[in-house]
Amino acid sequence: MVSEEPVPSVRLPRVPASGYLDVRNTSIAYAGRDGDVVLAIDRVDLSVTQGEFVCLLGPSGCGKTTFLNAVAGFLAISSGQLTLKGKPIERPGPDRAMVFQQPGLLPWRDVLHNVTYGLEMSGRMRRREAKERAGELLELVGLADFARSFPHQLSGGMQQRVNLARALAVEPEILLLDEPFASVDAQTREGLQVELISICNRAKVTALFVTHDIGEAVFLADRIHVFSRRPGRILREVRVRLPKPRDRVRLSPDFFRYVQEVTEVLGSTPAAAAGVVEISKEKGHGNRRS
Amino acid sequence: MATVALDDAGMPKKQHHIFRMEFGQKAERMVWGTAFLVALFAAWQSVTALHLEPPIILPSPADVISALQALFSSSDIWLDFAASGQELLFGFALAAAVGIAAGLAIGWYTRLGYFFDPFISFLYAVPRVALGPLLVVWLGIGLGSKVALVFLISVFPVLVNTSSGIRSVDPHLVRVARCFGADDLKIFRTIALPGSVPFILGGLRLAVGQALIGVFVAELLGAQHGLGAMIENAGQQFQTDIVFAGLLIFAAAGMLLTTIVRWLERRFDAWRV
Numbered sequence: 001m002v003s004e005e006p007v008p009s010v011r012l013p014r015v016p017a018s019g020y021l022d023v024r025n026t027s028i029a030y031a032g033r034d035g036d037v038v039l040a041i042d043r044v045d046l047s048v049t050q051g052e053f054v055c056l057l058g059p060s061g062c063g064k065t066t067f068l069n070a071v072a073g074f075l076a077i078s079s080g081q082l083t084l085k086g087k088p089i090e091r092p093g094p095d096r097a098m099v100f101q102q103p104g105l106l107p108w109r110d111v112l113h114n115v116t117y118g119l120e121m122s123g124r125m126r127r128r129e130a131k132e133r134a135g136e137l138l139e140l141v142g143l144a145d146f147a148r149s150f151p152h153q154l155s156g157g158m159q160q161r162v163n164l165a166r167a168l169a170v171e172p173e174i175l176l177l178d179e180p181f182a183s184v185d186a187q188t189r190e191g192l193q194v195e196l197i198s199i200c201n202r203a204k205v206t207a208l209f210v211t212h213d214i215g216e217a218v219f220l221a222d223r224i225h226v227f228s229r230r231p232g233r234i235l236r237e238v239r240v241r242l243p244k245p246r247d248r249v250r251l252s253p254d255f256f257r258y259v260q261e262v263t264e265v266l267g268s269t270p271a272a273a274a275g276v277v278e279i280s281k282e283k284g285h286g287n288r289r290s
Numbered sequence: 291m292a293t294v295a296l297d298d299a300g301m302p303k304k305q306h307h308i309f310r311m312e313f314g315q316k317a318e319r320m321v322w323g324t325a326f327l328v329a330l331f332a333a334w335q336s337v338t339a340l341h342l343e344p345p346i347i348l349p350s351p352a353d354v355i356s357a358l359q360a361l362f363s364s365s366d367i368w369l370d371f372a373a374s375g376q377e378l379l380f381g382f383a384l385a386a387a388v389g390i391a392a393g394l395a396i397g398w399y400t401r402l403g404y405f406f407d408p409f410i411s412f413l414y415a416v417p418r419v420a421l422g423p424l425l426v427v428w429l430g431i432g433l434g435s436k437v438a439l440v441f442l443i444s445v446f447p448v449l450v451n452t453s454s455g456i457r458s459v460d461p462h463l464v465r466v467a468r469c470f471g472a473d474d475l476k477i478f479r480t481i482a483l484p485g486s487v488p489f490i491l492g493g494l495r496l497a498v499g500q501a502l503i504g505v506f507v508a509e510l511l512g513a514q515h516g517l518g519a520m521i522e523n524a525g526q527q528f529q530t531d532i533v534f535a536g537l538l539i540f541a542a543a544g545m546l547l548t549t550i551v552r553w554l555e556r557r558f559d560a561w562r563v
Contacts, residue, residue: 072469074465074468074469092468092469092470092471093471094470094471096469097469097470098466098469100462100465100466102462104462104463104465104466106463106480106481106484107561108484108485108487108561109561117467117470117480118470120480121467121470121471121472121476121480122470122471150561151561152561170470
């Protein structure tokens with residue numbers, strides 16, 4: 001099992017419980033615009049073990065963000081089980097920190113006090129301790145020199161790093177990321193991805209990362225759960241055995257084989273095919289005829 | 291460590307550029323603004339120098355300046371300042387306190403908003419100056435009715451601005467706060483309140499001008515002292531130069547107060563781009 005080569009992934013009939021984040025037979029439905037019931041997530045089974053980086057990949061509108069919102073506690077699940085460390089998730093809490101696509105920094109606070117914000121809200125730390133901790137995290141994301149700057153003075157990429165630092169400051173059991181790099185330019189995005197891997201490794205972060213970008217998922221993830229079009233089902237679980245750090249992995253043949261494999265999975269059902277076309281239009285890679 | 295070189299280097303440069311542009315714009319604005327005032331004074335001076343109108347209708351700038359000098363050489367003017375200042379201060383302070391407090395409550399509690407909004411719209415639409423005579427009947431001709439009129443005239447800009455500031459809070463920031471486990475009180479204190487500071491200050495700036503109008507109108511309805519009363523008396527005695535001098539004092543007071551609030555706005559508004 002410990003080979004360096006990409007091993008063909010296995011579709012697991014049943015996911016064994018990890019004892020960390022466990023999702024059992026979970027469906028999410030909500031009332032649509034016309035009062036009818038929309039099924040967003042259909043009987044999903046997955047688990048995330050401690051220290052793992054898991055990506056949820058799927059076409060736009062497949063319900064993966066809905067799913068992440070349920071894990072964050074913003075949304076109730078309709079059936080099944082959703083537990084973190086054995087406790088059912090019912091509401092938002094500081095044990096799960098969310099990094100949204102929009103940085104959502106408080107414009108009237110400087111960078112340092114934006115990073116202490118989460119700590120203040122959870123009320124677990126004294127002011128001075130919180131500041132020290134925030135300073136360490138700014139060091140970690142490479143923004144120590146910008147502690148006194150205000151958000152509007154930073155670039156989009158830098159704002160997103162502050163956002164990440166703020167989420168990490170509360171030492172969450174699991175970090176939830178919802179396409180956090182979707183609104184920064186391509187070059188900055190690749191840099192941020194490299195950084196995210198190194199930060200998560202150093203801080204031993206468990207992460208659940210939602211994206212529709214195949215390359216991003218393969219680059220970041222230990223495991224990828226590929227979602228179908230709505231209602232979202234897990235089409236396949238792909239274990240990515242690329243060596244870390246992955247700074248130079250993007251041009252390797254192994255990387256490309258994973259991208260190809262995932263692309264084929266997304267194209268394997270007629271319902272999902274449309275989604276793949278959408279992705280390949282956006283990203284310029286992926287094979288439309290697969 | 292693996293950091294990405296973003297536009298760290300380009301940033302200060304950009305700021306420098308913006309600063310230069312602002313400075314240039316500011317200078318140009320000053321030039322144009324001053325040019326108009328100079329032209330106005332020149333026209334005024336020439337009209338009076340040609341004796342096109344008798345001084346009782348249009349006094350010359352020199353007449354007005356000497357009237358100002360005469361005013362400030364007597365001690366009566368300080369009584370007027372004290373009286374008007376007191377009315378302005380009490381009325382405006384009350385308007386600010388009540389306007390901000392009520393605006394916060396109405397903006398934050400949706401139902402309270404539903405409850406009071408029609409009443410506020412109604413009062414906002416009434417020409418509040420017209421309440422003056424009523425206030426005199428209710429509160430007499432002393433300080434009370436004047437403070438009440440200043441208050442009624444200037445409370446609405448503060449109240450309406452404050453409540454719309456609270457209502458326009460960024461829902462994404464609220465989501466972020468909830469995500470960290472913040473309760474309603476914390477969201478109010480850390481998101482809604484600081485987010486509406488620019489709105490509140492904007493309301494106060496509008497209110498200052500309104501409060502000055504309130505002072506003037508209140509004193510027209512009968513007063514022993516006060517700048518408004520002084521202007522009214524001078525007008526009745528055709529001392530047109532004193533009327534002009536009084537107008538200048540009013541305008542100067544208004545500009546001074548507005549400048550102070552603007553300065554406050556810039557200070558607390560630095561994060562707004």
